[in-house]
Amino acid sequence: xxxxxxxxxxxxxxxxxxxxxxxxxxxxxxxxxxxxxxxxxxxxxxxxxxxxxxxxxxxxxxxxxxxxxxxxxxxxxxxxxxxxxxxxxxxxxxxxxxxxxxxxxxxxxxxxxxxxxxxxxxxxxxxxxxxxxxxxxxxxxxxxxxxxxxxxxxxxxxxxxxxxxxxxxxxxxxxxxxxxxxxxxxxxxxxxxxxxxxxxxxxxxxxxxxxxxxxxxxxxxxxxxxxxxxxxxxxxxxxxxxxxxxxxxxxxxxxxxxxxxxxxxxxxxxxxxxxxxxxxxxxxxxxxxxxxxxxxxxxxxxxxxxxxxxxxxxxxxxxxxxxxxxxxxxxxxxxxxxxxxxxxxxxxxxxxxxxxxxxxxxxxxxxxxxxxxxxxxxxxxxxxxxxxxxxxxxxxxxxxxxxxxxxxxxxxxxxxxxxxxxxxxxxxxxxxxxxxxxxxxxxxxxxxxxxxxxxxxxxxxxxxxxxxxxxxxxxxxxxx
Numbered sequence: 001x002x003x004x005x006x007x008x009x010x011x012x013x014x015x016x017x018x019x020x021x022x023x024x025x026x027x028x029x030x031x032x033x034x035x036x037x038x039x040x041x042x043x044x045x046x047x048x049x050x051x052x053x054x055x056x057x058x059x060x061x062x063x064x065x066x067x068x069x070x071x072x073x074x075x076x077x078x079x080x081x082x083x084x085x086x087x088x089x090x091x092x093x094x095x096x097x098x099x100x101x102x103x104x105x106x107x108x109x110x111x112x113x114x115x116x117x118x119x120x121x122x123x124x125x126x127x128x129x130x131x132x133x134x135x136x137x138x139x140x141x142x143x144x145x146x147x148x149x150x151x152x153x154x155x156x157x158x159x160x161x162x163x164x165x166x167x168x169x170x171x172x173x174x175x176x177x178x179x180x181x182x183x184x185x186x187x188x189x190x191x192x193x194x195x196x197x198x199x200x201x202x203x204x205x206x207x208x209x210x211x212x213x214x215x216x217x218x219x220x221x222x223x224x225x226x227x228x229x230x231x232x233x234x235x236x237x238x239x240x241x242x243x244x245x246x247x248x249x250x251x252x253x254x255x256x257x258x259x260x261x262x263x264x265x266x267x268x269x270x271x272x273x274x275x276x277x278x279x280x281x282x283x284x285x286x287x288x289x290x291x292x293x294x295x296x297x298x299x300x301x302x303x304x305x306x307x308x309x310x311x312x313x314x315x316x317x318x319x320x321x322x323x324x325x326x327x328x329x330x331x332x333x334x335x336x337x338x339x340x341x342x343x344x345x346x347x348x349x350x351x352x353x354x355x356x357x358x359x360x361x362x363x364x365x366x367x368x369x370x371x372x373x374x375x376x377x378x379x380x381x382x383x384x385x386x387x388x389x390x391x392x393x394x395x396x397x398x399x400x401x402x403x404x405x406x407x408x409x410x411x412x413x414x415x416x417x418x419x420x421x422x423x424x425x426x427x428x429x430x431x432x433x434x435x436x437x438x439x440x441x442x443x444x445x446x447x448x449x450x451x452x453x454x455x456x457x458x459x460x461x462x463x464x465x466x467x468x469x470x471x472x473x474x475x476x477x478x479x480x
Contacts, residue, residue, distance in 0.1 A: 002026035005054060009033075009070055010061025011042045017139035018059045018084040021091065024145070030055070032070070045070050053077035059087050062135075062160035066187075083164025085157065088140035090167065097144040103168070104285045105134075105199045107157045108176025108214065110332040111278045112136075114270065115176060116156040117306060118282035122299030126291045128152050135161060152289065159195040166198070172288040173199035173223075174281045177211035179331030179354075193217075200226070204288040206281060209238065227251075227288075229280035231273055234259070239280045239287075241265055246280060246300075251287035260287075263297040270305050274335045279303075308466035310336060316477040318443030321434075324450040325466030330359040333452035337363045340448065344440045346433055346469070348374035349453030356383045356452060364388035369440025371396060371433050375457040394436040398429040398458055429458065430465075434472040447473075 011033040034045040049070045058074045058081045106116045120132035133143040135156040205223035208214040209230040227250040234240030234249040248260040268279045308325040327333045360383040373396045437447045449469045459465040
């Protein structure tokens with residue numbers, strides 16, 4: 001890269017990380033973005049597309065879709081396009097930052113961050129110098145360049161990142177599950193599944209056997225060895241749960257046929273089926289890397305839940321208010337609702353092409369009420385009309401600069417209500433949402449923010465959505 005001219009597309013966290021790495025390598029970097037450019041040193045992507053032929057490489061941030069104008073211009077000009085993960089992989093393989101690291105990769109529709117943080121906790125318990133990086137928040141390039149060297153990377157990889165990283169071959173990798181998500185970005189389920197399956201070609205591949213799509217990837221894995229994990233008792237070559245204990249029947253000592261007892265399922269946080277499955281996946285990757293059972297147990301027992309992942313905000317009058325803003329697709333929302341008896345469900349946002357009919361049909365008996373918000377709330381309202389016609393529904397329309405975002409859904413006019421918010425300049429639309437949800441709730445219910453959709457139509461990101469939910473709960477019930 002020394003002396004070469006490189007375009008970096010995207011001025012966010014990953015783009016700036018790539019720019020720093022390239023500058024350190026001696027490249028001449030031009031940072032571009034597709035939004036309004038009001039910042040020194042950041043250029044227009046449209047202008048860059050017209051001059052892309054003068055560059056040796058384009059490094060794109062993961063959110064930039066295939067076929068965007070800059071990528072199309074680069075392809076036409078014969079300029080390669082890498083993601084920041086691809087750049088990190090090539091730098092690591094070239095030993096830019098010292099001897100190459102071992103990559104343990106985690107992907108799937110849901111549970112990636114929890115599994116990655118569990119894996120990192122296990123590696124720490126084993127005394128392995130490691131970092132949790134990638135889609136979990138810390139760019140891989142920053143982890144590689146850190147002053148304190150790490151030998152193992154616990155890498156969370158999204159389908160976006162994998163699309164732009166065709167060379168990455170992790171030492172061991174897991175596909176947790178695959179459900180409809182990001183179909184608008186990938187163009188369909190086949191392309192989305194293909195992006196996830198790319199990780200299954202290293203030394204060890206791990207797949208979730210309780211998920212039919214992920215389990216089907218055993219047939220396409222090109223890894224040296226493919227193992228699975230399930231909630232039930234494991235067969236040889238699998239991890240699973242037997243008599244309430246996580247056990248390993250895949251990585252026992254050479255010559256031993258006895259399962260390796262890892263940890264009691266009731267020691268896993270978060271609890272429930274989803275948490276246990278994530279723990280099994282993390283244990284499988286750790287065991288594939290040679291970590292002993294004691295460190296697996298210690299790491300899983302030490303693990304705590306991150307923010308916005310089924311976090312209890314408050315309990316008021318016997319009603320629990322729970323922030324699961326990270327449930328950004330129907331598959332995650334189903335897991336969040338399924339373990340609860342009676343739920344006032346707060347949902348809506350950007351569905352990204354996913355269907356919600358199966359979700360609504362499955363959770364209908366548990367719903368005490370529903371509050372909908374966001375651009376695609378009408379899609380969920382229509383599904384509720386078909387599968388839960390007796391459940392009361394409120395749709396909240398947000399105002400921005402006195403302009404109503406969206407409109408009411410006439411099909412629900414006889415069975416629900418429409419509220420426009422926020423009601424005052426110093427209030428938040430989430431105040432209206434939480435107030436409506438509280439109106440449906442009775443002692444023993446859970447008011448659950450599990451939107452089944454992305455957040456960027458109304459909020460900065462899922463964390464902002466969760467924070468504003470928690471703040472609205474506090475304002476509605478001062479003191480908790």
